Amino acid sequence: MLREQIKKDVEKAVSKLVSGKVGPWDGKVEVTRTNDSKFGDFTTNLPLKIKHENEHSPMKFAKVLADSLKKQL
Numbered sequence: 001m002l003r004e005q006i007k008k009d010v011e012k013a014v015s016k017l018v019s020g021k022v023g024p025w026d027g028k029v030e031v032t033r034t035n036d037s038k039f040g041d042f043t044t045n046l047p048l049k050i051k052h053e054n055e056h057s058p059m060k061f062a063k064v065l066a067d068s069l070k071k072q073l
Contacts, residue, residue, distance in 0.1 A: 012072070013068040029046055030044055
């Protein structure tokens with residue numbers, strides 16, 4: 001249940017961030033438990049799947065995504 005809510009929040013944040021500026025992407029968001037709790041409780045591989053025209057690296061996109069999710073709280 002919590003995983004599904006996180007997935008919806010990530011989808012909402014990504015739709016605001018990319019607004020038509022995304023390369024090939026299947027539109028699917030995967031949210032899984034992290035293997036190590038020092039990295040949080042959940043993770044997504046979305047930054048690795050999206051080729052964003054305005055971002056230079058998956059890490060930079062992940063940071064922007066995380067900041068956007070924090071604003072939704």
